[in-house]
Amino acid sequence: MTDRVAEMSVKVPPLPVTGGTATDLVTPGRKGRGPLLLSRRDMVILALMAGIPAFIHIFFVWVPTILSVLLSFTSWNGIGGLDRIKVVGLKNYSDLVSIYQPFWPAVQHNLIWLGVFLLIATPIGMLFAVLLDKDLRGTRFYQSALYLPVVLSLAIVGFIAQLFYAPEQGLINNLLGTTGQNGQQLIDWLGNKSLNLWAVLVFASWRHIGYIMILYLAGLKGVDPTLREAAKVDGANEVQTFFRVVFPVMAPINIVILVITLIESLRAFDLVFIINKGLNGLELLSVLVTNNIIGEASRVGFGSAIAVVLLTISVGPIVLYLTRSQKGIGE
Amino acid sequence: MSMSIPGPGRRLGALVAVALVVAACSSSATPAPSVAPATQAPAATQAPATQAPATEAPSASAPAQGGATTIGSAFSDAVPKAAFQAMMDYCTQQTGVKTTINTVEHGAFQDALNSYLQGTPDDIFTWFAGYRMKFFADQGLATNMNDVWAKVGDQFSDAYKTASTASDGNQYFLPMYNYPWVVIYRKSLFQDKGYAIPKTLDEFIALAKKMKADGLVPLAFGDKDGWPAMGTFDILNMRMNGYDFHVGLMAGKEKWTDPRVKAVFQKWAELLPYFQEGALGRTWQDAAQAMITKKAGMYFLGTFAGEQAPDPAIHDDLAFFPFPVFGNEWDAEMGIDAPIDGLMLSKTHANPAADTALLVCLASPEAELTFLKSNPNNVAANKNADTSGYTDFQKQMQTILAGSNRIAQFLDRDTRPDFAGPNGMQGFLQDFLGNPTQDLDAYLGKIQAFWDSLPPL
Known part of the structure; x- marks a missing residue:
């Protein structure tokens, strides 16, 4: 008995689940780790601390997720009970890729969104942070000005975007002289399919830059100044100091920034929904989920199928992140 | 040194990873919990209402009923909200039924x-006639109001009764008012420029050319919201193929791949040069402003476009005519979109006798006129309504509606909601407007394929 408990404890060092006296639980720690001593009270507390979050997590995250996956194989208009749900197999998925017109544009737009954030907005935000970290004159002013859009909800940003891009009354067309009146050419910023996504991305980036900037700035403030001094003494210039010393030191923050950029791109929704309900060139997967599930005649099964696609795409970065951070622990 | 950072950073990251999952599935998660509790048998709930004893409900003139009822209202804009309250107050006074109005913003509603409707709905709620009423009636989420119709049915024309009748032959809807889709213009502009009202398509095109030469946009147009273009499709289809074909198409009896539908889109593409450019980025409100400020000569929209001219002097200068005829067999029918708004009864209304009494009163011309007094962009549904108090605007609507022999609702009220919505026709029509020269056979094939992919109702 004692042997078995000891064996189990070795396998799962922090959480011995079987009962036994305190002495049973003394395990010969590996790699010089001290002996693990847990009283009954400790175990109850541990169980509660692990159990409650686990319950919340499973109940509010995994149960709905699994239900969504199950619903994605059914057809249901959201009315009535379980008996009204019809299993249709993979029909939702095959319709999605072949018949449902907004799907592929939405996938494409999500990828463009991600690309712009990753390659343009996030680096600009980081650059601003680095510049602001230099304590230029008026730093606080720039900081507030750049951070301001983050305080605004994306719905408000959507309204502002419309004031800029409206065809006749909009600021941009009036400045450019492209209102389409008095013989002028009209630039239809929000109505032209090949323009509107980029027009919206300008505003999305405007907000994202401020967000990244403030996060990165906080990280930069935490970098030990002696490191920079040492680099200076060794004769490194500004660029070298940043890329060879500061950037590697900030690895954990960099990963947070990367993950946030991914999330922001995948969950993009508010801005396009406010502008034109995510139609006509502004389709995004999140909007398609909403359009199918919420509304007068919902197609819950079909919308769930789109949600599953979105989930599958999201799982990629999560796995990447977890494997990388697990590796960090191992070392 | 670097050891101090990973802790919090990693935790934040983990939190973020959780948030990612939540974000990815939260929208899909919402409906999941409702799987379990919704155990009502929809079929059973349809029956009881017919048994509502008709004898209990007194006529609208005898204030004897009493009781109370709640009303879910989508009249969230200030003017109609006050008008709706006034209408209810009138009927409370007439019937003694106390009313509580719960207003929700109309889009959210x-x-x-x-x-x-599946939760705990109000007893009576505002809604639209036609297929949109039918959908909820067929799902067993509404109670029929045959008893009300038995009392007031003779005060409504057949068109209203048809629009209020669901698949089971019962009436589930009480019309309040409607409004036609017409070509709206400013009288003073037509006078100044010497324009005549076009009766036929040829005259219409000639006028549009003249307006273009005068530096005007012939037809204002905005379809950013996806639905206004539906009105244009409806009228072209009714003019070119007749009301019956249009309604058949909406109901899925006709195919979108039919050459007759293709002809409609071809004609539309021909007419598009006379429509305001950049419609997909413009709201109907902005398009209405173009007509009101005389930048555009005409605007094809519901008469609610008049709401954009709150100044009475300008509102009085607005006039309209029916969309011109095409010189074919359907000319005589003068089909038109004239959506009807009104009231429905939820499946679990607590006090049938009070509700019936109240609805009978709400059907009366007096109640409808109380509502319309402050919202003169509609006309009363009750045919006995005294029209002497109507503004010129309303009188014109009355004349046009009287001259229309076939009345459709509107594309998104005549067909199934999941087909009409942003996933379906809204997106398809925007696609056409963005690229009118595309291969129409392929385009219409996509629409038909989408219709076919929808689950049977």
């Missing part, structure tokens, strides 16, 4: 109606 429509989006939430499905779950609202």
Whole structure:
């Protein structure tokens, strides 16, 4: 008995689940780790601390997720009970890729969104942070000005975007002289399919830059100044100091920034929904989920199928992140 | 040194990873919990209402009923909200039934109606006639009001009765008012420029050319919201193929791949040069402003476009005519979109006798006129309504409606909601407007394929 408990404890060092006296639980720690001593009270507390979050997590995250996956194989208009749900197999998925017109544009737009954030907005935000970290004159002013859009909800940003891009009354067309009146050419910023996504991305980036900037700035403030001094003494210039010393030191923050950029791109929704309900060139997967599930005649099964696609795409970065951070622990 | 950072950074990251999952599935998660509790048998709930004893409900003139009822209202804009309250107050006074109005913003009201009706809905709620009423009636989420119709049915024309009748032959809807889709213009502009009202398509095109030469946009147009273009499709289809074909197409009896539908889109593409450019980025409100400020000569929209001219002097200068005829066999029918708004009864209304009494009163010309007094962009549904108090605007609507022999609702009220919505026709029509020269056979094939992919109702 004692042997078995000891064996189990070795396998799962922090959480011995079987009962036994305190002495049973003394395990010969590996790699010089001290002996693990847990009283009954400790175990109850541990169980509660692990159990409650686990319950919340499973109940509010995994149960709905699994239900969504199950619903994605059914057809249901959201009315009535379980008996009204019809299993249709993979029909939702095959319709999605072949018949449902907004799907592929939405996938494409999500990828463009991600690309712009990753390659343009996030680096600009980081650059601003680095510049602001230099304590230029008026730093606080720039900081507030750049951070301001983050305080605004994306719905408000959507309204502002419309004031800029409206065809006749909009600021941009009036400045450019492209209102389409008095013989002028009209630039239809929000109505032209090949323009509107980029027009919206300008505003999305405007907000994202401020967000990244403030996060990165906080990280930069935490970098030990002696490191920079040492680099200076060794004769490194500004660029070298940043890329060879500061950037590697900030690895954990960099990963947070990367993950946030991914999330922001995948969950993009508010801005396009406010502008034109995510139609006509502004389709995004999140909007398609909403359009199918919420509304007068919902197609819950079909919308769930789109949600599953979105989930599958999201799982990629999560796995990447977890494997990388697990590796960090191992070392 | 670097050891101090990973802790919090990693935790934040983990939190973020959780948030990612939540974000990815939260929208899909919402409906999941409702799987379990919704155990009502929809079929059973349809029956009881017919048994509502008709004898209990007194006529509108005898204030004897009493009781109380709640009303879910989508009249969230200030003017109609006050008008709706005034209408209810009138009927409370007439019947003694106390009313409580719960107002919800109209967009949210429509989006939430499905779950609202399955939860604890108000006894009476505002809604639209036609297929949109039918959908909820067929799902067993509404109670029929045959008893009300038995009392007031002779005060409504057949068109209203048809629009209020669901698949089971019972009436589930009480019309309040409607409004036609017409070509709206400013009288003073037509006078100044010497324009005549076009009766036929040829005259219409000639006028549009003249307006273009005068530096005007012939037809204002905005379809950013996805639905206004539906009105244009409806009228072209009714003019070119007749009301019966249009309604058949909406109901899925005709195919979108039919050459007759293709002809409609071809004609539309021909007419598009006379429409205001950049419609997909413009709201109907902005398009109406173009007509009101005389930048555009005409605007094809519902008469609610008049709401954009709050100044009475300008509102009085607005006039309209029916969309011109095409010189074919359907000319005589003068089909028109004239959506009807009104009231429905939820499946679990607590006090049938009070509700019936109240609805009988709400059907009366007096109640309807109380509502319309402050919202003169509509006309009363009750045919006995005294029209002497109507503004010129309303009188014109009356004349046009009287001259229309076939009345459709509107594309998104004549067909199934999941087909009409942003996933379907809204997106398809925008696609056409963005690229009118595309291969129409392929385009219409996509629409038909989408219709076919929808689950049977």
